[in-house]
Amino acid sequence: MQVLKFGGTSLGSSTNINKVISIVEKQTGNGEIICVVSAIGGITDALLKAGHLAKDKNANYKNVFEQIKKKHLLIADELISVQNKTFQLELISQLDALKKLLDGIYLINELSPQTGDKLVSFGELLSSFIITEALKKKGNKVARKNAQELIVTNSNFTKAEVKFEITNKNILNYFKTATQKITIVPGFIAKSEHSEITTLGRGGSDYTAAIVAAALKVKTLEIWTDVSGMFTANPKLVKQAYPISYISYQEAMELSHFGAKVLYPPSVQPVLFLNIPIHIKNTLQPENKGTIITNDSQYYSTEKPPATGITNINNLALLTLQGNGMVGVPGFSKRLFEVLANQKINIIFITQASSEHSICFGIDENEADLAKKSINEVFEYEIKTYKIDPILVEKELSIIALVGDKIKNHQGVSGKMFSVLGKNNINIRAIAQGASERNISAVIAEKDVKKALNVVHERFFESNTKQLNIFITGVGNVGERLVEQIKQQKSYLLKHHKINVRIIGLSNSRTMLFDAEGLSLKNWKADLQKGQKATLTAFLDTVKLLNLRNSIFIDITANRDVSKLYEHYLKESIAVVACNKIACSSSQKSYSSLKLLSLKYNAPFLFETNVGAGLPIIDTLRNLMASGDKITSIQAVLSGSLNFVFNNFNENTKFHDVVKQAQLQGYTEPDPRIDLSGVDVARKILILARESGFEMDLKDIKNDSFLTQNNLKSDTVDDFYSTLIEDETHFQNWYASAKSKDCRLKYVAEFNNRKAKVGLKEIPIGHPFYNLEGKDNIVMFYTQRYPEQPMIIKGAGAGADVTASGLFADIIRIGNN
Structure with a gap:
């Protein structure tokens, strides 16, 4: 015998219901099927909305009812056809009964918990009726068994407590004699010992399925929903999240408590006690493996990682009770939690300082104002006498929780989690770790949730990607x-x-x-x-x-x-x-x-x-410094554009033309005066001096410009080019002087004895700078470890491609950090 439960999203349309029917029919070959169904997707909320509108004397409840009616009739027609008169009359009769109940609520202006349970029960009764008839139409041997005839509860309406002794007896007796291959059972609903309609609260349909599965001691409980199991994180927030193949009951409980919506922990307690595995599968993609929840080690073929998943709860308010008057005084915690219990306020998260100076706890944000008022009233005397502070309330917060059975056996999990959060500027407001060490929880700003989930998921679940x-x-x-x-x-x-x-x-x-x-x-x-x-x-x-x-x-x-x-x-x-x-x-x-x-x-x-476009000059310098070496002096040709200019300038060219060529090829700034004035080179040697550990400003660098005053005083780039033509003789004289000494012109930057300068120099044959071709740069680092033969870095120092490569290298450095 098998128990399958299908949620509201699995029943949201005739298309989805046909998929449910296909899944059920395929599994009949493995024995009898008990199919527990929720209301059609969205119907429970619509019923509650209609009920509250009716209670408030708002006639719009009729419009909501018509939408409910229309949706059921449309799905029924697509699955079964309105030509089935017997079925159609029964469906209309049930919908009429719903309408009469809503009319009654409108007339008496009251919606009690008891009436509310009767109202929402229509959702499961209608869906189970339609699905049963759809299966019959396909020739299946099927019967519907109303859960109200099986599950007996107390009269705690909206969240009734099950009387298991009589309930288990009812289930065993019924299925012992049932002859149909498929049994459809409406979930969520039950009846009290006094035959009053009750409901089982949040996760009620899962609870119904778990009750039936436990009573019959089936091998596996299958829960079919709209996702392929429990994921390592919410896939809507973390695109890289993936389904977890196997997970323990305890891990599933922790993930569900901290926000995972696939499972509501209390609803599966009956099968948990019997260690019956729960298989969560996707109705829309039945071929997917899904998630098996079990403590049976036979399912785990490989060593489990320390963390299984990460989840979150939003809309959290953090309340802090603190004061010197709390230290060593018994009873503060008792009074605090009593007032919260009296107001039926659930505590989601709690942590207390070892000094007993403060207690910090998290609750639903919607209950924060009530909690604040109630606590301040209870501790009014202590607040007035300054023994404690008025309760501090912080809103717009969330909890993220990293969950895993193996967390307690692995060192450094907390460190890794908090480190990656800190690196991404995610402030942690409070931390808690249960005594079982199965989860690590942190309170953060709600605006940071998506980033936090992604960075922690990346750190623990993405193979270090x-x-x-x-x-x-x-x-x-x-x-x-x-x-x-x-x-x-x-x-x-x-x-x-x-x-x-x-x-x-x-x-x-x-x-x-x-x-x-x-x-x-x-x-x-x-x-x-x-x-x-x-x-x-x-x-x-x-x-x-x-x-x-x-x-x-x-x-x-x-x-x-x-x-x-x-x-x-x-x-x-x-x-x-x-x-x-x-x-x-x-x-x-x-x-x-x-x-x-x-x-x-x-x-x-x-x-x-x-400095040096794509050359690893600064990176090399930083590595030298980090290893304990010290820079004593630096000699360099740091302008690819100026090196290009002087390598191409001679008695057969014009200085203006060479500069223009350099600009057109992208070797100079759009304003070539930045390069030719020497300011750009001065900035570069300044940066190297600073990265070497020396404090210096740009004004401290001596700049021996080779340009004329005419060049330097030009107002625009066009004016500058005009002055280059006018002063061609000046530049030819520079070239002739160098050539007469068998030297080449290089614009050199120097740093030595805490002083720096830049300027055009005549470089003799044999010097490392002499054969520097094209737009290349060269840097010579003299250090304590390289006192005579310097460390030399040489290569292309200008150009769009190499500069882009240098930027790309910095990106990769960050990625590898």
Whole structure:
């Protein structure tokens, strides 16, 4: 004998009911079937709504009834056909009885718990009647047995308590003589010892199925719903969540208590005591394996992980009773919990400081005001005499709970959970861990729930896959290349590095575009053109509002206003990757502040491309420093654009033409004066000096400019180019001087003895800088460990592709962190 229970979502339409019938028919080959059914989806709520409208003398209850009637008649017609007159008359009769009950409620202006139970019982009675007739039509040997004739309860209406001795006897006696292959039983409803209609409360249909299964001692109780079992997390909030194949009763209870909606723990107590497995399956996808709830070790073929799932409860209020007058004084807890019990307020979460100075507990937010009023009244004397403080109420909170039987046997689970929450700027308001150590619960802001579930799920259930959510400001030449590189390497990174990179937001100076699930990069340029109007603050606000885990803001601009927003991103624990050099070359105070914010909020602040584009210059420098080495001096050619210019300038070219070529090929800034003035190189050596541990400002760097005063005083880029033509002789003289000494011109940055300078130098044959070709950069680090032969880093130091690669490398560094 088998017991199958089908919930309201499984019965929401004739299509779904036909799927239920198909499932039942397939299983008849394995023996007799007892099919427990809920009301058709949405009907219980509609019945309650109609009842309350009628009680309030609102004639709209008739409209709600008509909707209920219409839904049942439509499903019945599609399944059975109205031409079955006997069936149609009986269905109309039951609906008429419902209408008369609602009319009576309207007339007497009263809806007692007893009448309410009678009202909602129509849902299961109607659905079970329709399904029974639909099965008969298909030629099945089927009968309906009203649960009110089997299950006997007390008279505690809306949540009646079962009289198991007589109930079990009724069930055994009936099925001992039943001859039908399929028995349909309406769930949720019962009758009292005095023949009053009662209901079994929340999860009542599951409870009915569990009562029948336990009485008959079946091998398995099957609960069919609209999901494929219990998931590692709510799949609506965590896209990577997946069904749990096997789970213990205790784990299922914990997950359900903390918000998992598949199962209501009290409803399955009858089968739990007998260790009858519960199999949760999906009516809409019956081929899916589902979840088996059991304590039987034979189901577990492999070692169970420490954590089984993570879940949450929203709409939580946290109440704190505290005061020095509580310490060492007995009775405070008793009085507190008594007042809550008297008001029938359920405590969801509780923790108490070891000092006895405070008690903190969580309740439903809707009951917070009542709890506050009641507690303050009970402790009025203690509050007036300053022994305790008035009850403190915090709202808009949630509980997240990590659940697993093996948590207590694995060290560091709590540490991993709280660490990943902290790294994502999720503040923990309270913590509790049961004595069984089967769950770790934390109270957080409700706005952070989705992020919290995702980061904890990622840490414990996704094979160490890390999702990075990218927001890019500046999608010009370099930005475009970065987007294309991410698009190209996405699958590779996921497969080989377990990093899932998603671009969530893009912005240029005109428009911005967002998608919380990740932008489709197929036509991202066209999509961005149709995006919303862009502002820097709106972009920041949207990133904060989305509140995604492992968020990274990438600045690929030369905009000072963008750099001023870094601190706001870092304070939200959003990593910052900067191509823009302005922030790191601004005042020492500002630079140090950003570094401190990065540490304080566990938000990486990376700017590898500030020096050397894609070359690992800053990363190498940081590794030297971290290993205990110390920088003594630095010599470098740090401008790919200037190196390109002087490598291509000679007596047969014009300086103006070479600079123009460099700009057209993307080696210089749109305003080439930034490169040629030496300011850009000065910023780079400043950044290297600071990363070497020295405090310095841009004004401290000596800049020996090779430009003329005419060049430096130009007002516009066009004016600047005109002055280059006018001063061609000046530049030819530089070239001629170097050539006469068999030297080559290089723009060199130097740091030594806490002093730095930049300027054009004549480099002799044999020097490491002499053969530096094209747009290459070179850096020589002299350190305590490399005092004579420096550590040299050399390679392409300009260009959109290599700069984008450098930004991409910073993203991967964050992913590997």
